[in-house]
Amino acid sequence: MENLPLVLILSSIVKILIIVHLLLVGVMLMIWAERRVSGWMQDRLGPNRVGPQGLLQPVADGLKFMFKEDIIPDHVDKPLYVLAPAMLLVPALIVVAVVPFGSSITLFGHEIPLQIADINIGILYILAITSLGVYGVVLGAWASNNKYSLLGGLRSSAQMISYELTLGLGIIGILMLTSSLSLRTIAIEQGSYPWQWNFLIHFPAFLAFTTAMFAETNRLPFDLAEAEQELVAGYHTEYSSMKFAMFFMAEYMNMIVGSAVTVTLFLGGWHFFGLENVGGPVWSGLISFGIFFVKTAIFLFGFIWVRWTLPRFRYDQLMNFGWKFLLPVALTSVVVTGILWITTNSRLVVGIGNAISAFIVVSIVAGLLVMTTPKPAIQESDSQFAPTALDAVE
Amino acid sequence: MALEYYLVLSALLFTIGVIGVLVRRNAIIIFMCIELMLNAANLAFVAISRNLGETTGQVFVFFVMAVAAAEVAIGLAIIVSVFKHRQTINVDEINALKG
Amino acid sequence: MNAEQILFILFGAVSLIGAVSVISFRHPIYSALSLVVTFFAQAGLFVLLGAHFVAAVQVIVYAGAIMVLFLFVIMLLNLGTLSAKGPIGPKLKGFAVILGILLAIEGIYIAVNSASDTAVAAAESATGTTTTYDIGKLLFSEYLLPFEVTSLILLAALIGVIVLVKRESQEEN
Structure with missing residues (x-):
C-alpha cells in the first residue's frame, strides 16, 4: 500500500465518488426517461411540469418519498423488514466496481484506467454479486408477513435461480475466445468495429444473456414477482416511504448496471469506429467514456421499449421459456463455440456455427413442445358450443 | 499470516457445526450445520494449499462444493x-422407517 | 499488525459469530441468514489466502444458490411456527457442548501440530495468488476423472430430486 503513488489513490477515490453519484443521478434520469418515453409511446405527454421538460420530476418524487411517514406495520418481522431494502440496494451498487467505463486517462505521468477495480475474476465477481440480489426480494417478502408478498418472493427466488444459469452460460463462449475473466481485457479484445464485437460472434448467447438479464432485473415481461393484477405490489406491498424508494432505486440501478455489463461483454465496450483513439491522452479517455455512456443509454431505451411491447408471461410460460428454450440455446452455444474454436480457430466460423445451431435447437424444442402438449380443448368446446348456441337460437 | 491461525479457525468452525x-432438532438447521462443517474443511484445504x-x-x-450442492x-x-x-421436520419425531 | 492480520481477525470473528448464531437462533430463517454471513466471511478469508476463484465460487454456489434454496424451502413449508417447540433438554445440551469443547481442543491440537510439520514451505510461498487458469488446467488434466464423476453425481442428484418430488405429486392426484 505504501508505495502506491498518491495520484492513483486519489484517482481511485474520485472514480468511486463519480461512479456512485453517476449511478444515483442515472437512476433519477432513468425514472424520468421511463415516464417520458412511456408517454411518448402511448401518445401522451408524461410528466412535463416540474423543471424543463419535467426533468426535476424525480427530485420532486424523491422529496415526497422522504417526507412520507415511514410506516412499519405491526405484523412484520422488524429486523429483516428494515434490512431487506438495503440488501437489495447494496449489491446493485457494488457490482459496478468492476465495469470498465472507458479506456484510460494519463494524468501527471500516471495512466489511470477508467475502472474502479480491474480484478482478474471480474465476470465471476459480477455473477456472484448479482446472485445476492435475490436476498433482498426474498427477505422483504418473508418479513412482510403477507401472503401476496410471500407469493411474490417465492416466484422471484425461483425465477432468479432459473435464469442465473442462462446468465452464466451465456458468458462462457466469450470466455473461451478471450481466455480471460477480466472485463477490461474482454472489452479491449473486441476491437473498434461493430463486426468485431462479441454480439455477432455469440449471437444466440447474446440473446439468451440479455433475456436472462431482463429476468434478473425483474422487469416486464418478467415482473411476476410484483404483478400488480395478481399480487398487489408483490414483495414490496408492505413498504412505504424511503424503504419503498430503495426497492425502486435498486431496480433501476440493476437495469443500468446490467446494461453497462452487456455493453462491455457484447457490444464492444467503449469502442466505436476508432473514435475512442481520437485526441490526446486525456481527451481520448473522456471520449471513450462518452461512447460507453451513449451505448448504455441506448440499451436502457431498449428496456423501456420492451416494457411496452411485450405483455407479462404466465408463471408456467416463464419456467418453460427459461428451462426449455434459453438454457438449451445457451448450452449449445457453449458446446458449438468450444468445438468450432478448437477445430477452425476462426471467429467467422464460430459465429455462423452458433447461429445455425441455435436455430436448430429452437426448432427441435418447439417441435417437441408442439408434439407433446395435448391438443388444446378450445376446438372441442368450440364444436360443442356452436351447436348449442345454434340450438338456443332455434 | 501463519497456517496455524487458519487451521484453528477451521477447527472451531467445524466444532460449532458438530x-x-x-x-438442534430441526432437520433444516442440522443440514445447515453440515454445510458449515464442509466449509470448515474447505477453509483448511485452501489454507494448506x-x-x-x-x-x-x-x-x-x-x-x-459440487458435491455439497448435489447433497x-x-x-x-x-x-x-x-x-x-x-x-x-423435528428429527426426534421422524423415528420410524415406515411412513 | 499489518493489513492481512487485521482482515483475518475481522473475517474470522465474523465467521465465528455467524456460525454460533446459526445454532443459537430459534427461527430457521435467521439461522440461514447467519450462515450466509459466515459463508461471506469465508469468501473474504479465501481472498486473503489468494484463492480468488474459490472465493467467487463460494459466493456464487453457497450464498447465491444453496442458501437461496434453503430459504425457499423454509418459506415454502412456513416452518416458523413449528420450529419453536422441541429443543432438547438442558442436560443433553450441556453434554453436547462438553463433547464439542473436547472436539475443539482435539482439533486445535492437531491443527497446531500438523501446521508446524508443514511450516517449512510457508516462508517462500506465502504470497502467491492462484489464477483461474491454473485451477482450470489442473482440473482438466490431472483431475479429469474426478471432475467427470462430479458431473455424474450432479446428474444423479438432479434425477433423484425429480423422482422424489414427482412421485409425491402423482400420489396426491
Missing part, C-alpha cells in the same frame, strides 16, 4: 417430502 448437529504452494487443494474445494438438493427434497407426510 455442536449444532447435536443440539497456499502453504504448500500448490493448487490441488483449491481443486478439491471445487469438488467439495443440498437431495436433502431438501427429502425434507420437503417428509414434511408432506408427517407435517414435521
